[in-house]
Amino acid sequence: MVLVVSGLDPSAGAGILQDVKTLSALGVKTHGVISALTVQNEERVFSVSFRDWEEMRKEVEVLSPPKTIKIGLVLPKVVKRLKEMFPDSIIVWNVVLESSSGFKFQDPEEVKKFTKYADYVVLNSKEARRIGEQENFIITGGHEEGDRIRVKYRDLVFETPRVPGEFHGTGCAFSSAVAGFLALNYPVEEAIRSAMDLLRKILERSSRVVETEKLLRDWHKYDVLNTLDEILPEFLEIGPFTVPEVGQNISYALPWAQSEFEVGKFPGRIRLKEGKAVAVSCASFKDKSHTARMTVALMRFYPHLRCTTNVKYKKEYVERAKRKGLKVYRYDRSEEPEEVQKKEGQSMVWMVEQAILKLKSPPDIIYDEGWWGKEAMIRVFGRNPKEVLGKIKLMLEE
Incomplete structure (x- = not known):
């Protein structure tokens, strides 16, 4: 002492x-x-x-x-x-x-x-x-x-x-x-x-x-990646029911994140191999990710919501989420402005902004039913990976 x-x-x-x-x-x-x-x-x-x-x-x-x-x-x-x-x-x-x-x-x-x-x-x-x-x-x-x-x-x-x-x-x-x-x-x-x-x-x-306090940011980096790696087995266990064709990612941002490279995620995504979910790599701040960009966009309005994942679309998942009280927003890709469609990653940002504008509150789920060349998808938001996982399980339960 x-x-x-x-x-x-x-x-x-x-x-x-x-x-x-x-x-x-x-x-x-x-x-x-x-x-x-x-x-x-x-x-x-x-x-x-x-x-x-x-x-x-x-x-x-x-x-x-x-x-x-x-x-x-x-x-x-x-x-x-x-x-x-x-x-x-x-x-x-x-x-x-x-x-x-x-x-x-x-x-x-x-x-x-x-x-x-x-x-x-x-x-x-x-x-x-x-x-x-x-x-x-x-x-x-x-x-x-x-x-x-x-x-x-x-x-x-x-x-x-x-x-x-x-x-x-x-x-x-x-x-x-x-x-x-x-x-x-x-x-x-x-x-x-x-x-x-x-x-x-x-x-x-x-x-x-x-500014000695900034050293604690290194601990936050460790905590974000460690949290993702620790919860990964639970996501892999339910993966056969949740991983879409394009793969799944779980993005968890640092408290001050302003870019997708300040968001932890799984480079290469979670994929299905012979019916089982597998992760290509451990959690990292490297690589780009749609869910990371959505997280940063959401944090501009609600900085405490630091985690996003994508789940394959099933109508019954959406209906269960609504019945269990989650705030759900349906996004229509056909209404996207042309300039949004043309710019890489801009759709995700626009999607989040439209949901917040219509709901007037933080969304739990944003889903779309697909479009030309775009797989139908459900996105789940929360404070952290554990909370996001809990919302997914609500969608899976009969």
Whole structure:
């Protein structure tokens, strides 16, 4: 567990909010106590007020003893108090003398009196020169010139490619990552290397401020594909009753999807072979898909409806869906404008838009009875593959 004692940056680019985001990205349990209140945005700091130790102590002492303590913007004497309270904890102190906009937070001489109480002091090269380099300093080189970032610890120098741009909150994110890896029992050298690698990945996804939260989008990608792969056997089991001649796909979109390549699906589709349903490949974001385009079109109106599949058309399926209360829309392909017919994939988008216009609510099912060169088809919509599967089963049940 990591205890974060740090200032509050309302913009969340730095401070305790950034610390918690970074530690959460590592899956590390975190407790937090605010040590300072700032008035600032992503561009400028206007003021700071530090909290008194006695007030903070009451909050700290009721918490479990931490393995690691990450300290940010505090009155320097607080570092000593925390070391006295938790002598066995590893303390990582991210010293902040002044903001990038020039606001002065700390007196270098006052900070220098208390650096010995931290196991590791993380600060940039400019700050290190003002305080005077010490053995427990982890010195970051983001302020230096060059296409590589260098971090120095004792006689060791670590390097990583520089991500172009100026970012608010790099010191907080890096020092929190170091603290997190130390809490995971990494040796300090490996904690530094891993923190640099993590920060680089965060910055590659960020714009102006350190947007650690965007790492969670990678988890969403895993979750979408894993959900599709896990439910696939159930779709294959009923496949002989549902897979159309052109094949079936199940498309499940990321929450922010705006194109079909942000929608998970089965490249090659689900096909029938000797009466059994088989998948050509596992779930992927690659390849194009009509159901993926329909999902993106529907999400423009109802972003929570992220899943679409196609089912072979049978009149009895449609009648059962209506009897069981599903919202069904019949689409007439003969009414498609010529420009819609000519443009690849546009029919699916038009179909969704017409259904929403007529129903005035989200459709469960859109079906059509076919047209020249077009197989009759049922499309089923839902929040996720499990919900879509449930609607299909309603159509199959007598």
